[in-house]
Amino acid sequence: MDKSVIQKIKENAILIRKDSIRITTLVNSGHPGGSLSAADIFATLYFHVLKHNPKKPDWEDRDRFILSAGHICPALYCTMAHAGYFPVEELNTLRKYSSRLQGHPSRTSLPGIETSTGSLGQGISVSIGMALGLKLKKSISRVYCLMGDGEQNEGQVWEAAQSAAQYKLDNLTGIVDWNDVQQDGRNSDVMGIEPLKEKYESFGWHAITIDGNNVEELLEAFDEANRTKGKPSVILAKTVMGKHVSFMEGKFEYHGKTLKPEQAEKAYKEIENAG
Amino acid sequence: MLAEDFSSKQYPRDGFGHALLELAEKNPRVVALTAGVSESVRTHWFAEKFPDRFFQMGIAEQNMIGAAVGLSLTGFIPYASSFGSFMPSRSFDQIRVSMCYNKVKVNLVSTHCGLNTGEDGASAQMMEDFSMMRALPNMTVIAPCDYLETKKAVIAAANYPESVYIRVGREKTPVITTESTPFKIGKAEIFREGKDVTIMACGLMVFEAIKAAKELEKQNISAEIINLHTIKPIDSEAIIKSAKKTGAVVTAEEHQIYGGMGSAIAEVLSQNYPVPMKMVAMNDVFGVSGRMDELFKAYNLDSSAIVRQALAIMKLKK
Numbered sequence: 001m002d003k004s005v006i007q008k009i010k011e012n013a014i015l016i017r018k019d020s021i022r023i024t025t026l027v028n029s030g031h032p033g034g035s036l037s038a039a040d041i042f043a044t045l046y047f048h049v050l051k052h053n054p055k056k057p058d059w060e061d062r063d064r065f066i067l068s069a070g071h072i073c074p075a076l077y078c079t080m081a082h083a084g085y086f087p088v089e090e091l092n093t094l095r096k097y098s099s100r101l102q103g104h105p106s107r108t109s110l111p112g113i114e115t116s117t118g119s120l121g122q123g124i125s126v127s128i129g130m131a132l133g134l135k136l137k138k139s140i141s142r143v144y145c146l147m148g149d150g151e152q153n154e155g156q157v158w159e160a161a162q163s164a165a166q167y168k169l170d171n172l173t174g175i176v177d178w179n180d181v182q183q184d185g186r187n188s189d190v191m192g193i194e195p196l197k198e199k200y201e202s203f204g205w206h207a208i209t210i211d212g213n214n215v216e217e218l219l220e221a222f223d224e225a226n227r228t229k230g231k232p233s234v235i236l237a238k239t240v241m242g243k244h245v246s247f248m249e250g251k252f253e254y255h256g257k258t259l260k261p262e263q264a265e266k267a268y269k270e271i272e273n274a275g
Numbered sequence: 276m277l278a279e280d281f282s283s284k285q286y287p288r289d290g291f292g293h294a295l296l297e298l299a300e301k302n303p304r305v306v307a308l309t310a311g312v313s314e315s316v317r318t319h320w321f322a323e324k325f326p327d328r329f330f331q332m333g334i335a336e337q338n339m340i341g342a343a344v345g346l347s348l349t350g351f352i353p354y355a356s357s358f359g360s361f362m363p364s365r366s367f368d369q370i371r372v373s374m375c376y377n378k379v380k381v382n383l384v385s386t387h388c389g390l391n392t393g394e395d396g397a398s399a400q401m402m403e404d405f406s407m408m409r410a411l412p413n414m415t416v417i418a419p420c421d422y423l424e425t426k427k428a429v430i431a432a433a434n435y436p437e438s439v440y441i442r443v444g445r446e447k448t449p450v451i452t453t454e455s456t457p458f459k460i461g462k463a464e465i466f467r468e469g470k471d472v473t474i475m476a477c478g479l480m481v482f483e484a485i486k487a488a489k490e491l492e493k494q495n496i497s498a499e500i501i502n503l504h505t506i507k508p509i510d511s512e513a514i515i516k517s518a519k520k521t522g523a524v525v526t527a528e529e530h531q532i533y534g535g536m537g538s539a540i541a542e543v544l545s546q547n548y549p550v551p552m553k554m555v556a557m558n559d560v561f562g563v564s565g566r567m568d569e570l571f572k573a574y575n576l577d578s579s580a581i582v583r584q585a586l587a588i589m590k591l592k593k
Contacts, residue, residue, distance in 0.1 A: 129346045160341065165332065
């Protein structure tokens, strides 16, 4: 892989992390923890993997990206802004009245959002419909769907999983941001999801487990998923909640809790140093 | 405008299956999804003729709604179908967020709705669907009165700008309309002119209303009948006009009394032109197993219940 590609992804991951904290602190609302764990996934997708055109979000031959875990949209908005979908200044409107950046992604508010989410489990089913539709149209576009690990508790995810295998949707790549915590605590304490890899495999998927905060591993995994034929793939991306901010890392309390301005300043420095 | 006699009976759900075939032949973008009940909902003819455009989604209604949304977002016109108790009831959240909030057009056709689902018992007798579906922004709600009207509704839904929910029953029922009976989404049809009382009905209760009107005629009461096939958007104009003319309204629906068609009519009249009203509907109870005719009688969902309410309201008028 070209080093400059990796460098670009990593630089954007830093921007995504810093801005995710900045804008959630600004409005004192939103979900910073998962935004940080998934920052490298977003950056890898939007700055290399996805075939897309920020100036023409409805370009027919684009790949589709669906954020099924809608609550981590601060990271998605920051990614889209830095990719050129809308001005970076607009990020400051997050969750405010009349903003296009709704608390959970809204398709009708912001061009580039493929489908409105916010109720867990639904994005993966819509992704399956898109993958079916693209195959029916003989399109070579792919569908990427990012889910949360807590989201794996939803029954709908497994309804979706069985149908993707039934229809051999090899144009679909699922990604699980596996940061191991959800709102009420550690997954294993709230409702265990293990053995997740074996679950997906037994549902007929090709499952790839990686360090989801490692860009090189992410790039390889997306490539492997794209090469896999006859079945859908899922990347089980082991991540760290609040990655690169020492006092947030691994803490479920930061699922939906924002940082105070002084904490945010400390976080920016740690993120820069880590990058 | 109506059939000469009502001796011919057909399954309203056949109207869905036949309409789907007609649509699919003309439009390659029409696709169908079913949750493991294709023969029962009558998508099996489509599946046989257009296998590439048929999506068997298995017994998984929540995922089916999402898949239909995804198909719509890639340029298709999806018809998702199941039994009313599973769609919309089981998949309500998916309909709310992925379809309605998302403003993505999907046509939903639910069969086996209402008390006529009979022998299957209460869990299958979906009678809360109007209430659920009409509460949703960006959703149209239709309850056709027979086979032909179902066919027309399914065809009209294809190019209608908003998501449409069409509810039909299980039983074979009299065909009361003809090919030339007008049908337009959102436009109520006067099936019988009258001056003393208006019976506003939808679905199978339209036939019961016709029988009731004949009975009332014997007692010198002239009943107007409005077929209110579209419950949302509701035809306020037609409702108010008829209420002004007769001064009394009886509503009849195969649905719970709270939140259904009668409630929708009460919302219109109470805010615009209040007149005495009576509602014929399921009285906040679940049904039991039995034959349709037995159940209609037991739960006061038949022509004689409509007649009783019409007579009661005539007293209120005076």
